[in-house]
Amino acid sequence: MFKRKLYCSNCNREVQAGEEIYARMKVPKFAGMVEIKAYLKNESEILCLDCSKEKD
Numbered sequence: 001m002f003k004r005k006l007y008c009s010n011c012n013r014e015v016q017a018g019e020e021i022y023a024r025m026k027v028p029k030f031a032g033m034v035e036i037k038a039y040l041k042n043e044s045e046i047l048c049l050d051c052s053k054e055k056d
Contacts, residue, residue, distance in 0.1 A: 004037040010051035022052040 006015040015021055025044030040046060047055065 004041055006037060006041055006046055008048040008051055009045045010047055010055075013048060015046065015048055020049050022047045022049075 006021070007013065008015060008021075023040055023044040023046050025040070028039065028043075
């Protein structure tokens, strides 16, 4: 299986396993199984906890 790395959309820092993130995304068009990391990487804006606090 490929490891997908997620990065903060604001600071481009790699998000670590177990770290809290905020994702801004649209509801998937199709119901069913979706690989979560792939969907987040391709279809959302990911923010690390520090950047999400700055945007508030």
